[in-house]
Amino acid sequence: MTHAHEEEVLARIAKGLVYTESEAAFQAPRRRTEQIFEYxxxxxxxxxxxxxxxxxxxxxVGERTVLLPPFHAGFGSNVYIGDDFFGNVNLTFVDDVDIRIGNDVMIAPSVTLTTTGHPVHPLRRADFGRFSEPIVIEDKVWIGSNAVVLPGVxxxxxxxxxxxxxxxxxxPPMTVAVGTPCRVVRPITDEDLTTRTAGH
Known part of the structure; x- marks a missing residue:
């Protein structure tokens, strides 16, 4: 594959357009599968x-990182983690493009962060046709067990x-959101500072 063709594929990926396994194969050296296995x-x-x-x-990766094995990542090299991160067991990063995680983020067991989806029509899924959009998790977020975060969120x-x-x-910031699909149910307020304290 020529350098110009690689640039064209990367540009398509960056726009969230469909690309195939063969087209993206030149990115394989960025996969950290051996190091992930070792970890x-x-x-x-x-x-x-x-x-x-x-x-x-x-x-x-920031300071004071806790990531309980096993974890899984398509690449690993497209994940950027801030300070004081806690990731519980079975965290999966589908990081065909960037996953950016801020400081003081907690992730419970069996969470999937996937930047990649596939077209609905089967003919467009030939050669593992897919699209990718980055995920951003801002500071001080807590993600509960078995949650799935989809592309572009x-x-x-x-x-x-x-x-x-x-x-x-x-x-949005400072909200509690739940469900399938996930929806905001309420804001986080100063009243939440008094829950599960002595006498409550």
């Missing part, structure tokens, strides 16, 4: 080795995504 089989006591693997896998500062939600549209 998932590294003993918990080997904290320095785990940290060095995360630095090698991700596009960037931005989850705003401080928001909470309820367990089992399918997030197909962007969620």
């Amino acid at each position: 998932n089989h590294t003993p918990p006591s080997e904290t320095e080795k785990r940290r060095s693997l995360l630095v090698a896998i991700f596009g960037s 931005r989850i705003g500062y401080g928001s909470v995504i309820g367990a089992g939600s399918v997030v197909s549209r962007s969620i």
Whole structure:
């Protein structure tokens, strides 16, 4: 594949247009599958080795990162994580394009963040035809167990995504959003500072 053709494919991907497995094959060297496998089989006591693997896998990774194995990623190198991240077991990144995660983000078990979908018509899925749009998770977000975040979604500062939600549209800051499809059910307010405290 010529450099010009690679640029054309990357431009199409950036616009959220359909591209195929064969067209995107030149990106294969950016996949960190061996390092991800190694991380998932590294003993918990080997904290320095785990940290060095995360630095090698991700596009960037902040300080004080907790990511409980196993986790999975299509590339790994398209994921950018801020400081004080907590990712529980079975976190899946479908990172054909960027997934950007801010600071102080918590993700519960078995969450999927997928930047990629497929056309509805089967003829357009030949050669694994697909489209990709970036995901942004802003600071201080909490995502509940078994949630799925779909291509192009931005989850705003401080928001909470309820367990089992399918997030197909962007969620504004400081809200609680739940369901399939995920919808805002209420704002987060100062009253939430007093829940589950002594005497409540």
